[in-house]
Amino acid sequence: MGRFEGRKVLVTGGARGQGRNHALRFAREGADVAVIDSVAGEIETVPYPIAEPEDLDRTVELIEAEGRSALAEVADVRSAEQMDGAVARIAERFGRIDVLVVNAGICTFGPIESMDRDLWQTMIDVNLTGAFNSVRPVVPLMLEHGFGRIVATSSMAGRAGWENIGHYAASKWGLIGMVKSLALEVADRGVTANVICPSSVNTPMMHNDSSYRLFRPDLENPTMEDALPAFQSVNVLPVPYAETDDISDAVLFLASEEARYITGATLSPSTGVNARNV
Numbered sequence: 230m231g232r233f234e235g236r237k238v239l240v241t242g243g244a245r246g247q248g249r250n251h252a253l254r255f256a257r258e259g260a261d262v263a264v265i266d267s268v269a270g271e272i273e274t275v276p277y278p279i280a281e282p283e284d285l286d287r288t289v290e291l292i293e294a295e296g297r298s299a300l301a302e303v304a305d306v307r308s309a310e311q312m313d314g315a316v317a318r319i320a321e322r323f324g325r326i327d328v329l330v331v332n333a334g335i336c337t338f339g340p341i342e343s344m345d346r347d348l349w350q351t352m353i354d355v356n357l358t359g360a361f362n363s364v365r366p367v368v369p370l371m372l373e374h375g376f377g378r379i380v381a382t383s384s385m386a387g388r389a390g391w392e393n394i395g396h397y398a399a400s401k402w403g404l405i406g407m408v409k410s411l412a413l414e415v416a417d418r419g420v421t422a423n424v425i426c427p428s429s430v431n432t433p434m435m436h437n438d439s440s441y442r443l444f445r446p447d448l449e450n451p452t453m454e455d456a457l458p459a460f461q462s463v464n465v466l467p468v469p470y471a472e473t474d475d476i477s478d479a480v481l482f483l484a485s486e487e488a489r490y491i492t493g494a495t496l497s498p499s500t501g502v503n504a505r506n507v
């Protein structure tokens with residue numbers, strides 16, 4: 230019997246990447262899983278494509294192939310109205326939401342000194358306000374049932390400063406502040422809230438020209454091969470990046486019974502980068 234037999238799980242940003250993998254891993258361990266994603270193809274200021282509708286369809290197919298129920302909702306985490314509607318429809322179909330994985334996010338690039346205000350604002354809107362918009366409608370449902378597990382995805386950039394992604398770092402530090410506060414507010418009513426902080430993970434967010442340029446500012450058009458040694462040099466363990474399963478292991482642990490007495494924590498599946506930070 231899986232650790233999440235009968236549980237109802239909601240993953241934001243579940244169309245691809247880490248979110249899709251978390252969704253599949255929960256399904257494999259017995260959960261029914263709902264995924265929310267904007268599947269907009271692109272977001273202004275983001276220099277790489279985000280998920281497409283076919284990606285969300287594929288996640289649903291993969292969850293169902295595990296023999297579990299899947300629900301998919303198209304919503305932009307920046308919109309409180311869209312998120313409230315999507316969560317209400319999922320809660321109606323599933324009856325409750327036991328686990329929420331706050332995973333949707335973007336990464337853009339630029340130094341603070343010349344940062345376009347739109348670049349700043351879109352980052353905060355998606356990664357921070359989007360996380361609030363995800364948590365806000367779910368927490369009352371969890372409190373009503375006296376049970377809930379919330380796991381939010383921050384970053385190693387939420388534990389240190391990081392050149393050329395200061396707005397991303399600000400959004401990810403902010404997320405930790407929100408989740409720790411939430412953990413205090415709901416601890417006596419059956420709900421835990423924790424954060425994971427990965428460093429580089431093998432997903433489309435990492436594999437794109439802008440990300441390669443962040444790691445190889447010395448080259449005009451760096452390739453993946455150029456960037457890999459630079460990815461690795463940031464890490465302490467001798468690998469360029471973690472795989473999505475490495476991150477899912479941490480997410481599922483924090484959502485599991487084994488972590489029942491852990492709340493307000495940050496867990497860093499970060500290939501050791503955390504050894505240099507708080």
Ligand SMILES: NC(=O)c1ccc[n+]([C@@H]2O[C@H](COP(=O)([O-])OP(=O)(O)OC[C@H]3O[C@@H](n4cnc5c(N)ncnc54)[C@H](O)[C@@H]3O)[C@@H](O)[C@H]2O)c1
Pocket residue numbers: 241242243244245246247248265266267268269272279280281304305306307332333334335336355359382383384385426427428429430431432433434435
């Ligand atoms: N990949 C990395 O190296 C890395 C490292 C640390 C933390 N993270 C964090 O992990 C999380 C998952 O990222 P990933 O690596 O899977 O990248 P990804 O780009 O593959 O996936 C992100 C998902 O979020 C969705 N999304 C983006 N903006 C959205 C919006 N406004 N509304 C709804 N959905 C939206 C995308 O469509 C996509 O499906 C993000 O929060 C990211 O910041 C990633």
